[in-house]
Amino acid sequence: MGDPVDEGLKLIQSRPEGVLQSELWKELGVDSRKCSRIVKKLEDSGLIERVEFKKDGIKTYLLRAKQMPVNPCDLLAGDELIPCIGCELECIVEECHPLMDWMYQLAIVQHTDE
Numbered sequence: 252m253g254d255p256v257d258e259g260l261k262l263i264q265s266r267p268e269g270v271l272q273s274e275l276w277k278e279l280g281v282d283s284r285k286c287s288r289i290v291k292k293l294e295d296s297g298l299i300e301r302v303e304f305k306k307d308g309i310k311t312y313l314l315r316a317k318q319m320p321v322n323p324c325d326l327l328a329g330d331e332l333i334p335c336i337g338c339e340l341e342c343i344v345e346e347c348h349p350l351m352d353w354m355y356q357l358a359i360v361q362h363t364d365e
Contacts, residue, residue, distance in 0.1 A: 264316040273311040
C-alpha cells in the first residue's frame with residue numbers, strides 16, 4: 252500500500268457522494284486515530300471538506316473531495332482551446348471529430364515538447 256494520505260484522498264475522490272470517516276479507516280486498514288490524522292492533513296490542505304453526520308444516532312463525519320480548479324493548460328493543445336468549450340452539439344465523445352482532431356493536436360504538441 253502507498254502513502255495512506257494519498258490512498259485516503261483517492262478513496263474519497265472516488266465517491267462523489269462522500270465517505271463516512273467511521274468507514275474510511277476500515278477501508279484504509281488503519282486505526283481510527285491514524286485515520287483522524289489523515290483526515291486532518293487532507294482538510295488542512297483544502298482537498299476535502301468534513302461535514303458532521305449522524306448515522307444510527309452516532310456522530311461521525313461525511314468526507315467529500317473539494318472541487319479543484321481546472322488547470323488552463325489542460326484545456327490547450329498548443330494554442331488551440333479544447334473544442335468542447337462553448338460547443339452546443341450533442342455528440343458521442345468517442346465519435347466527435349473536432350475533439351479527436353484536438354486530441355491528435357495535443358499528442359503532437361506533447362510529443363514535440365519531449
